[in-house]
Amino acid sequence: MASLILRTRVARFKSDAGANPNTCFDYLDDAVVEVANGKITQVESAQILAEQGYDLSRCEHLPNRLLMAGFIDAHVHAPQLDVMGAYGEQLLDWLDKYTFPAELKFAEPDYSAQQTARFLAQLHAHGTTTAMVYTTSFAHSTEHLFQQAAECNMRLLAGKVWMDRNAPTALLDTAESAFNDSRNLIDKWHGFQRLGYVLTPRFAGTSTPQQLRSAKELVAAYPDVWIQTHLSENQAEVEWTKTLFPEAKDYLHTYEQFNLVTEKTLFAHCIHLTPSETDRIAASGAGIAFCPSSNLFLGSGLMNYSSIKAHQIPVALCSDIGAGTSLSPFVTMGDAYKVCQLQNYPLTALEAFYLASLGAARTLHLGDKIGSVDAGFEADFILINSEGHPYIHQRIASCKSIEEELFVYMTCGDDRLIERTYIAGQPIYTQQ
Numbered sequence: 563m564a565s566l567i568l569r570t571r572v573a574r575f576k577s578d579a580g581a582n583p584n585t586c587f588d589y590l591d592d593a594v595v596e597v598a599n600g601k602i603t604q605v606e607s608a609q610i611l612a613e614q615g616y617d618l619s620r621c622e623h624l625p626n627r628l629l630m631a632g633f634i635d636a637h638v639h640a641p642q643l644d645v646m647g648a649y650g651e652q653l654l655d656w657l658d659k660y661t662f663p664a665e666l667k668f669a670e671p672d673y674s675a676q677q678t679a680r681f682l683a684q685l686h687a688h689g690t691t692t693a694m695v696y697t698t699s700f701a702h703s704t705e706h707l708f709q710q711a712a713e714c715n716m717r718l719l720a721g722k723v724w725m726d727r728n729a730p731t732a733l734l735d736t737a738e739s740a741f742n743d744s745r746n747l748i749d750k751w752h753g754f755q756r757l758g759y760v761l762t763p764r765f766a767g768t769s770t771p772q773q774l775r776s777a778k779e780l781v782a783a784y785p786d787v788w789i790q791t792h793l794s795e796n797q798a799e800v801e802w803t804k805t806l807f808p809e810a811k812d813y814l815h816t817y818e819q820f821n822l823v824t825e826k827t828l829f830a831h832c833i834h835l836t837p838s839e840t841d842r843i844a845a846s847g848a849g850i851a852f853c854p855s856s857n858l859f860l861g862s863g864l865m866n867y868s869s870i871k872a873h874q875i876p877v878a879l880c881s882d883i884g885a886g887t888s889l890s891p892f893v894t895m896g897d898a899y900k901v902c903q904l905q906n907y908p909l910t911a912l913e914a915f916y917l918a919s920l921g922a923a924r925t926l927h928l929g930d931k932i933g934s935v936d937a938g939f940e941a942d943f944i945l946i947n948s949e950g951h952p953y954i955h956q957r958i959a960s961c962k963s964i965e966e967e968l969f970v971y972m973t974c975g976d977d978r979l980i981e982r983t984y985i986a987g988q989p990i991y992t993q994q
């Protein structure tokens with residue numbers, strides 16, 4: 563028995579039609595989506611159903627909307643909502659001046675719980691139904707995030723940040739405490755409902771070799787946890803990392819020597835990779851978080867998406883707030899388009915939406931559960947309604963195809979386009 567039946571337009575990437583966004587894309591201009599027990603049970607053309615005797619009056623009819631899979635933001639920092647739009651620094655100074663002070667406030671548990679609720683509400687308002695999240699080095703901030711994500715039955719991956727050097731003392735953990743805190747969080751939350759744990763050394767520069775050795779032991783004990791960290795974001799960071807790990811042959815090797823480069827690893831940025839590093843990431847099966855808004859804002863550089871794609875490295879398109887300037891995947895897609903344009907790669911709307919949904923899900927090895935509007939998939943989806951955005955509402959009247967419409971959304975759109983967000987078939991956000 564369906565708990566939810568919607569009739570509207572549907573745009574989706576079919577889960578059984580390969581990885582080419584142009585060929586796995588499917589658009590239905592009048593479709594019925596049925597949900598039961600948190601999963602999508604049927605997606606079918608309304609006309610075909612009517613011909614079969616289906617009673618269309620059972621549906622909530624929402625003409626002129628567009629139903630799509632919920633967005634997946636695979637690289638985002640929960641404690642950094644309030645550093646978005648902070649002026650004037652590049653990566654290493656940015657961390658010292660804005661990020662670490664913001665994360666220090668999470669030492670206070672009440673503040674941490676409140677900010678976490680605010681973070682999740684913001685994700686939902688922007689149409690993001692799954693995220694892979696960095697919390698802080700305080701274990702309770704990860705606890706708060708898992709607890710609150712479980713309450714709304716969200717599919718969410720997160721990890722406590724590991725950091726035992728080169729940050730304010732009050733933010734530092736140790737090789738031992740990071741291991742123990744993470745083990746406790748894994749035992750409690752990894753695999754609970756729709757949650758998963760992510761081993762999260764911030765980046766090589768803030769972990770000692772001893773701590774990375776401890777991370778290696780954790781992965782050996784829990785081989786199915788995800789791993790996330792940053793890699794080759796900024797030229798000064800790359801040089802600094804070499805001085806901290808003089809024995810490493812390059813930046814990637816600082817992680818390789820501790821067995822942290824696996825197919826469950828997601829590296830953020832990867833702007834200044836050497837050819838050898840790109841080849842080794844491709845061989846490992848690890849994925850890359852493409853964070854164009856953040857990279858532009860911090861002046862880090864332009865990730866070479868077409869080269870990474872040519873190496874068949876899985877890519878997810880991500881906000882990386884607070885250095886990113888918006889939680890809206892539309893804004894991230896628009897910035898991705900501009901970064902690719904500067905490198906003579908005209909990113910299509912279909913490819914951008916794919917990287918923010920099914921492509922991201924596949925990068926996280928969740929492509930059989932989320933990222934598509936298909937029978938058997940978890941019922942995480944959004945309803946886009948251009949009426950909330952007067953400029954776009956008028957602009958799309960002249961679009962001649964769904965591709966043109968999606969391109970306007972991703973280059974001119976923002977959260978005003980999100981009318982509703984559903985998680986596991988339940989409305990978690992409705993625009994007022």
Ligand SMILES: [Zn+2]
Pocket residue numbers: 637638639792830882
């Ligand atoms: Zn980041």
